[in-house]
Amino acid sequence: MSDRDDNQLSEEDRKRTAETVQKIERLAVILKSVMPEASDDEIGTTAHDIADYWELSVRHQERMEQLLQLEGRGDRQKLADLLGDLVYGDVMELKYHSESMETTLPRVITRLESEL
Numbered sequence: 001m002s003d004r005d006d007n008q009l010s011e012e013d014r015k016r017t018a019e020t021v022q023k024i025e026r027l028a029v030i031l032k033s034v035m036p037e038a039s040d041d042e043i044g045t046t047a048h049d050i051a052d053y054w055e056l057s058v059r060h061q062e063r064m065e066q067l068l069q070l071e072g073r074g075d076r077q078k079l080a081d082l083l084g085d086l087v088y089g090d091v092m093e094l095k096y097h098s099e100s101m102e103t104t105l106p107r108v109i110t111r112l113e114s115e116l
Contacts, residue, residue: 016055023051035112045104049097056090056097063090 009017027047031038063082070079 016058020051020055023054024048027051035108038108038111042104042108045100046108049101049104052093052097056094059090060086 024044024047027050028043031043031047035043063086066078066082
């Protein structure tokens, strides 16, 4: 995949990860204030899934900018790396969070709407 070791995060990746953690924490506080009856697991899962969707969108925007800079056959390896990161990283993670939200969010929505 990419030229750097997968175990080493770039400074940009570390910043984004820290920002995602902050978003998870903020979302958890907000969700708990809106749905105090929800379990900690439900709150944590929902906050994590939503925040990771945000992080995936940021990574995809960055990747799109890189894709739009490619030119000709000399960029074949760059394209392969970008597509590999997309399918083996983001698509797999997106699938995981989508499946999680398909399970969790309908219960959350039903509870919210039943208490209006």
